[in-house]
Each structure stands twice: as structure tokens, then as C-alpha cells.
Amino acid sequence: MEKIVYPSTRSLPSETTGEMAFLNKIVGVTKWEVYTSTGNYKYKM
Numbered sequence: 001m002e003k004i005v006y007p008s009t010r011s012l013p014s015e016t017t018g019e020m021a022f023l024n025k026i027v028g029v030t031k032w033e034v035y036t037s038t039g040n041y042k043y044k045m
Contacts, residue, residue: 006032010045 007030014024033042 001038002036004034004036006034008032 010028010030012023012026012028014020016024028045030043030045035041
């Protein structure tokens with residue numbers, strides 16, 4: 001099964017001051033895997 005892989009990054013800006021404030025300015029590394037024969041995909045961060 002052939003697949004195409006798309007690596008990327010995603011910025012998670014946040015103006016939160018509560019419990020979720022730790023997410024401010026975090027960068028996530030992502031990876032999309034698209035299976036060409038079926039069109040199905042996987043996404044990981």
C-alpha cells in the first residue's frame with residue numbers, strides 16, 4: 001500500500017491564564033500519512 005507523508009508543525013497560541021495556560025506558544029510536530037489507493041489517512045501530533 002503506497003502512502004504519501006506530510007510532516008509539518010503547528011503553533012498553539014493561547015491567551016488563556018488558567019489551567020490551560022501552559023499551551024501558550026507550544027509548537028506541535030505533526031505527521032499526515034495519506035494512503036493513495038484508498039484515500040484514507042492518519043494524523044499524529
